[in-house]
Amino acid sequence: MSSHVFDQALALTALPDGTWQGHTSPAYANMVGPFGGITAAQVLTAVQRHPQLLGTPLSLTVNYAAALADGAFVVDARPVRTNRSTQHWSIELRQNEQVVLTATAVTAARRDTWSLDDHALPAVPAPADVAESSAKLASAWLNNYEFRPISGMPPSAWDGSGHDSLTRQWVRDKPKRPLDFAALACLADVFYPRVWRRRATFVPVGTVSMTVYFHAGPELLAKTGTGYLLAQAQAQAFRNGFFDQSAQLWNEAGDLLVTTHQIVYFKE
């Protein structure tokens, strides 16, 4: 096994009933429980290691039903429908027999077709021209990424002065690691909460549901390698204790690798 901290976090042990046992990773701890991105990556890994897997990940939806406790968990990933070129997955993550996460995924055999990105990489400086963030790190998982912030960083003061919800940053695994689907699933959740930016007000938050669409296939992953990704996120609506986030991940060449969305709880 790779000694990379991300691969260590994705370690799963096959159980006799076809499920997998994993463990939360201290290296990916968030303020409360694990970083949601690493849990999404662990769920996707259980799908990708299934002996009946068809194709590669196309979409993933994870619903965070409860806070994971530090320690062991079981991932139960079942292919419930296998078609000629797509396969549908139902997934549960359990601790102490209790459901703490539900998920669905679709894997697909990709084909060469007409292709086009309709959401272009925004005009941003190259990674080499953007300084690496030296911000104080509030959570362990942040240490596993190299951030080169362009715009929309966390407020420097909680003074209610926010006026937009847009963040743009270059990011990649630290230490560098060749990009794969699990890494993309994790990176889909790499943004700090949009409500903090929009309001410049600190409120407790928690992702309720996240969906990831993988526009990259294996060839584009290989082409991207260990390069930086431009990670952009923006909210559309905040109401009744929940807000959404729409985000995109492009490689340096401008290929749109992932589009992703989440709905997030906020207090007050």
Add this chain to the structure above:
Amino acid sequence: MSSHVFDQALALTALPDGTWQGHTSPAYANMVGPFGGITAAQVLTAVQRHPQLLGTPLSLTVNYAAALADGAFVVDARPVRTNRSTQHWSIELRQNEQVVLTATAVTAARRDTWSLDDHALPAVPAPADVAESSAKLASAWLNNYEFRPISGMPPSAWDGSGHDSLTRQWVRDKPKRPLDFAALACLADVFYPRVWRRRATFVPVGTVSMTVYFHAGPELLAKTGTGYLLAQAQAQAFRNGFFDQSAQLWNEAGDLLVTTHQIVYFKE
């Protein structure tokens, strides 16, 4: 029961094992099988009629695993985790014991909080100033909507001349019907395929997975009533036989009611 065609399509019969039996609706037939929006609405209705329901719909993900055959189906909606203010649902739709759709949903007790729409209603003419579409209707379900197209209508010729994937239209149920969550789930899928617009080329398509975030609670639904919704959709990426769609539904007052995303198969 209401005699409205939409309510007729949502009719479900409780089965002894806690599942529901429904039927595909000829009034919502698409070119092949039922319109995906009506199936999403049927799934959500099974959740909303469950005796253990907590709160109102917050998010819904439906994965179209196989084409539904015309006729009866069973919806199995189970609350797998109930928290203080959110409830997580796992759902399957089956025909002849085979899974044809998987879904997850989250329902939530909404609270009064700071609220703000960060994606504003675009500058568009009022519904009264936009003519109702008189386009020839290719599928039965289109008859159940009043469309007032603003921009981005289907290509008038399949000549490969497309240059964008954006569509804006006012829409509401025909005949008029007070807006509810099921109607929003159905309307989330009201757009013709983005790949047709972007390429001005006809290719077979099919939605693989759709996620709907309900930013509207009961009060905002009541306020919206039977008014028009501005329905906007745009693609971000087309690659390897799949493209995505991001869409928004606002009421006439400019409240953002729904943000929704889907990943769609296309041939060639």
